Amino acid sequence: MSYVIDKLRQLKNVEQELLKASAEDKNIALEQVALSLDRNRGSILEANKEDLIQADKNHMTDALKDRLMIDDSRLDGIIAGIRQVAKLQDPIWESDKTWTLENGLTISKISVPMGTIGIIYESRPNVTADAFSLAFKSGNGIILRGSSSAINSNIAIVKAIKEGLGKTNISQEVIQFIEDTDRKHVSELLEAKGLVDLVIPRGGKGLINLVLETAKVPTLQTGEGNCHIYIDESGNLEDAVKIVVNAKTQRTGVCNACETVLINEKIAGEFLPKLYKELKDKVEIFGSEEVREIIDVNLATDEDWATEYLDSKIAMKIVKNVDEAIEHINKYGTMHSESIISENYSNIKKFTKLVDASTVYVNASTRFTDGSEFGFGAEMGISTQKLHARGPVGLEQLVTYKYIVLGEGHIRK
Amino acid sequence: MSYVIDKLRQLKNVEQELLKASAEDKNIALEQVALSLDRNRGSILEANKEDLIQADKNHMTDALKDRLMIDDSRLDGIIAGIRQVAKLQDPIWESDKTWTLENGLTISKISVPMGTIGIIYESRPNVTADAFSLAFKSGNGIILRGSSSAINSNIAIVKAIKEGLGKTNISQEVIQFIEDTDRKHVSELLEAKGLVDLVIPRGGKGLINLVLETAKVPTLQTGEGNCHIYIDESGNLEDAVKIVVNAKTQRTGVCNACETVLINEKIAGEFLPKLYKELKDKVEIFGSEEVREIIDVNLATDEDWATEYLDSKIAMKIVKNVDEAIEHINKYGTMHSESIISENYSNIKKFTKLVDASTVYVNASTRFTDGSEFGFGAEMGISTQKLHARGPVGLEQLVTYKYIVLGEGHIRK
Numbered sequence: 043m044s045y046v047i048d049k050l051r052q053l054k055n056v057e058q059e060l061l062k063a064s065a066e067d068k069n070i071a072l073e074q075v076a077l078s079l080d081r082n083r084g085s086i087l088e089a090n091k092e093d094l095i096q097a098d099k100n101h102m103t104d105a106l107k108d109r110l111m112i113d114d115s116r117l118d119g120i121i122a123g124i125r126q127v128a129k130l131q132d133p134i135w136e137s138d139k140t141w142t143l144e145n146g147l148t149i150s151k152i153s154v155p156m157g158t159i160g161i162i163y164e165s166r167p168n169v170t171a172d173a174f175s176l177a178f179k180s181g182n183g184i185i186l187r188g189s190s191s192a193i194n195s196n197i198a199i200v201k202a203i204k205e206g207l208g209k210t211n212i213s214q215e216v217i218q219f220i221e222d223t224d225r226k227h228v229s230e231l232l233e234a235k236g237l238v239d240l241v242i243p244r245g246g247k248g249l250i251n252l253v254l255e256t257a258k259v260p261t262l263q264t265g266e267g268n269c270h271i272y273i274d275e276s277g278n279l280e281d282a283v284k285i286v287v288n289a290k291t292q293r294t295g296v297c298n299a300c301e302t303v304l305i306n307e308k309i310a311g312e313f314l315p316k317l318y319k320e321l322k323d324k325v326e327i328f329g330s331e332e333v334r335e336i337i338d339v340n341l342a343t344d345e346d347w348a349t350e351y352l353d354s355k356i357a358m359k360i361v362k363n364v365d366e367a368i369e370h371i372n373k374y375g376t377m378h379s380e381s382i383i384s385e386n387y388s389n390i391k392k393f394t395k396l397v398d399a400s401t402v403y404v405n406a407s408t409r410f411t412d413g414s415e416f417g418f419g420a421e422m423g424i425s426t427q428k429l430h431a432r433g434p435v436g437l438e439q440l441v442t443y444k445y446i447v448l449g450e451g452h453i454r455k
Numbered sequence: 456m457s458y459v460i461d462k463l464r465q466l467k468n469v470e471q472e473l474l475k476a477s478a479e480d481k482n483i484a485l486e487q488v489a490l491s492l493d494r495n496r497g498s499i500l501e502a503n504k505e506d507l508i509q510a511d512k513n514h515m516t517d518a519l520k521d522r523l524m525i526d527d528s529r530l531d532g533i534i535a536g537i538r539q540v541a542k543l544q545d546p547i548w549e550s551d552k553t554w555t556l557e558n559g560l561t562i563s564k565i566s567v568p569m570g571t572i573g574i575i576y577e578s579r580p581n582v583t584a585d586a587f588s589l590a591f592k593s594g595n596g597i598i599l600r601g602s603s604s605a606i607n608s609n610i611a612i613v614k615a616i617k618e619g620l621g622k623t624n625i626s627q628e629v630i631q632f633i634e635d636t637d638r639k640h641v642s643e644l645l646e647a648k649g650l651v652d653l654v655i656p657r658g659g660k661g662l663i664n665l666v667l668e669t670a671k672v673p674t675l676q677t678g679e680g681n682c683h684i685y686i687d688e689s690g691n692l693e694d695a696v697k698i699v700v701n702a703k704t705q706r707t708g709v710c711n712a713c714e715t716v717l718i719n720e721k722i723a724g725e726f727l728p729k730l731y732k733e734l735k736d737k738v739e740i741f742g743s744e745e746v747r748e749i750i751d752v753n754l755a756t757d758e759d760w761a762t763e764y765l766d767s768k769i770a771m772k773i774v775k776n777v778d779e780a781i782e783h784i785n786k787y788g789t790m791h792s793e794s795i796i797s798e799n800y801s802n803i804k805k806f807t808k809l810v811d812a813s814t815v816y817v818n819a820s821t822r823f824t825d826g827s828e829f830g831f832g833a834e835m836g837i838s839t840q841k842l843h844a845r846g847p848v849g850l851e852q853l854v855t856y857k858y859i860v861l862g863e864g865h866i867r868k
Contacts, residue, residue: 058809135808138551143830147819156841157811235667239841254648258667260842281864288866394859395548396471398570406560406862415867416858417556428569428652428855429673430843442841445829446807449819451694453701454828 046185046230049218050237053158053183056213060155060181063212065132068179071210072128076121078206079171082198083117089198090167097191105295109165110192120171120199123420127175130419133437134181148448153441155181160231160241160259161422162187162249167195169244172420174203174217180440183216185238187231190223197221232257239442242435244423262431264423267297267378268350269408272367272393274384275308281405282383283316286356289381289407291324295352297424298379298411302347302357304367310360311336317358325354332360347374364389368396375399377426379408400426400433459598459643462631463650466571466596469626473568473594476625478545481592484623485541489534491619492584495611496530502611503580510604518708522578523605533584533612536833540588543832546850547594561861566854568594573644573654573672574835575600575662580608582657585833587616587630593853596629598651600644602658603636610634645670652855655848657836675844677836680710680791681763682821685780685806687797688721694818695796696729699769702794702820704737708765710837711792711824715760715770717780723773724749730771738767745773760787777802781809788812790839792821813839813846 063071079086090112097107112120133153140150159182163169170186177184188196200219207214220227232241235258242262243253253261271289273282289300305313310332318337321327328342339358346357347370361367364382371380381403382393394402401411411433413421418436425431431439476484492499503525510520525533546566553563572595576582583599590597601609613632620627633640645654648671655675656666666674684702686695702713718726723745731750734740741755752771759770760783774780777795784793794816795806807815814824824846826834831849838844844852 057811061809141830143828147823149829254671260840262842278864284864284866292867396474398470399857401858401860403860404862406860406865407867409867410560410860410865411858415556416562417554427673429675432855433858442845444812445814445824445846447814447816447819447823449817451691451697452819452823453697454705454820454822 044230045222046220046227047234047237049185049220050158050234052215053185053218054237056183056215057157059213060183060216063181065134067210067212068132068181069128071207071212072124072175072179074209075175075203075206076124076128078202078209079117079121079124079199082202082205083114086117086195086198086202087112087114089194092194093192100191102191106165110167110195112167112195116168120168123168123172124175127179127419127437130179130437132179133441145452146450147452150446151443152446153443156440156442157239158183158185158237159440160185160187160238162228162231162241162243162245164189164245164249165192167192167199170196170199171203173422176420176422176437176440178216180437182440183218185218185220185231187220187228193221193223228252229256232259232261234259242422262423262425262435263427264425264435265297266350266376266426267299267424268301268348268374268376269298269379269381270302270304270367270371270375271300271381271383271408272304272361272364272371273306273309273313274364274382274386274389275306276386276389277309277383278385278405279309279313279316282313283320285381285383285405285407286317287320287324289409290321290356291354292407292409294325294354296409297350298408299352300356300381300408301349301351302359302374304359304361304370305333306367307332307360307362314358321356325356327356327358329358330360333358350376364392368393371397371399377428378424379403379411381406381408400424457643458635459633459640460647460650462598462633463571463647465628466598466631467650469596469628470570472626473596473629476594478547480623480625481545481594482541484620484625485537485588485592487622488588488616488619489537491615491622492530492534492537492612495615495618496527499530499608499611499615500525500527502607505607506605513604515604519578523580523608525580525608529581533581536581536585537588540592540832540850543592543850545592546854558865559863560865563859564856565859566856569853569855570652571596571598571650572853573598573600573651575641575644575654575656575658577602577658577662578605580605580612583609583612584616586835589833589835589850589853591629593850595853596631598631598633598644600633600641606634606636641665642669645672645674647672655835675836675838675848676840677838677848678710679763679789679839680712680837681714681761681787681789682711682792682794683715683717683780683784683788684713684794684796684821685717685774685777685784686719686722686726687777687795687799687802688719689799689802690722690796691798691818692722692726692729695726696733698794698796698818698820699730700733700737702822703734703769704767705820705822707738707767709822710763711821712765713769713794713821714762714764715772715787717772717774717783718746719780720745720773720775727771734769738769740769740771742771743773746771763789777805781806785809785811790841791837792816792824794819794821813837
């Protein structure tokens, strides 16, 4: 039996235990996990230091090292996150729909765990604890495959989680970590039909494409965010400048950052100089020919429209009207987050109806598409597919349902 | 551009038209489609006769020919089905969840169409009309790929649907039919990344496996039903006999028919002779060694437990208790429909909680797992996967959602 299959079978063995666990059982266990992470602070920070030394040897960029780094304050954040998930309402065995057929059969649609969830993720070791707490609270077993660059940190965190579970009546086997970073185990996980109910890849294009090409198990596509902000002719231009600056620069390397601004031609002459003034020292700007007639920026090509920069770069294009903006977004967008800055009711209605994305904003920054911001506690990622879940994936997105049908000797006529 | 890709691009072109269509627009169009099917009655029945002549030449079984056949009464049923879908509540742009963040941002989770749905199906030409009406009512374009044995019937039905749409303000392109029955077009559809939002295969194991092996687009696994009924020691045995006979014999070739009966050892001696009396002339029975000590039936092997007979055959096994029944079902079941016959509260609670299936029955036949029976109007199939939709796939399962976030110049801190 292969290495990954063996771990998946261990998760299968604890599925019923998780189904039987009450909300109280789970919350007590999460508190034990939080306490254990705190107790093991020394060894976790130590392990993280090893990863950072290795990162230096591999000439990792500062941005990536920052994502990898755990200090006391970040560990406090991880621990607080687990306690926050414990406080969220239990998502299991709830029903928003019970109805009775004419023949007297009563049907209830009840939320139940998916079973086993897999996550494949890069760099950030806090994902290890976040993903565990969300999966566990929603009654799912979890198998994790982190990146080799964070291997020591991840192993230390998983060890602490298991130690915490060891002090409860819940089996330590509900979390399985793939310590062997050989890439073949990613494929094994993606092909483990019948043994894993959902695999969430959280990473760059390479990982997402691997999943699309090879997965034989259900997956949830996440993270690619080529997000736009459209400035309508009726928009409040002061707000528009603030929002674009926020959406691009508050953090540049994230999926909900703005990558292209679309500007209505009627206000381009007034708006672009204002925006330019605020952005020019912060990011590199790529504009269409028409933009370059107003402000002094690099020339954008079609490739810019299709690029998720994830960097201090932004593209700008002038459009005739809201229809052209919608057309551009539906052509180049990745169904992540899109925003319109407008005071015009009809244009807002059109934009929110016709733009095909997980989250459509009116007069707000795209940066709010996030499990914590939405009030979901934490997230497993941002879904950019339409099946099952769209946008931030929190507890409610990690469950499925079953119908319970109560009869009294009912047979079908 | 390939044949299927071309059809998918035509569907992309009408996506916005479908988003803009009001419930009234769609219902008027469905009525026109119903009228057109009635008006084209002659040509549809004629085309079906051609398929039946071809079926005779190919020595098709009577059961399959019956599935293929359309007469006046069945066509009336198809037309009535379309009118029933028109009467269902429109599933688009509804919200059961709006909330406001501390910062004042208001978020609404709104139901929206998936976009383009594909269906690959066998034999029954009524699926052509059912699938169109459900997809259309939920605001989706649809591409259909029926079996070659029903090709003339399907073409005639699609022609009538398009003729009906021709009398409305909705484009005829919202329905696309793959007339060329070359199997390569199935693969083209399954690999059309980004052009189809969901493909539903509705057919036998061969089709389902092809989808699992080759699909690069989101799919919904349907139809495999190895369903069980467990007779608890506390069950009402008269009801139990009635229910098993109904679940096996009311229709044998359907996915929600019962394939294996599990009998508590404490009541096996009393129950099996009663059941045997009612079933022995109707179906072939395969029993475990222990069953054969009580009634005279064929010996069942492990293969019987794993087989969806879809035929006048049933398997029987004696189990120690509800735990063994649950274990057997979770090992051999296909997450379709499972039933317990019991008066014991604790056993019922355990069974409904721990059996992993789309629909779990108490004291009722498994035959009710069906879109019409559930009150969904019609169905695209019965999902046996956990992602997105479980059980009967009706209007509500053919939509996705998006978040609309209303701000007033909000930026992220």
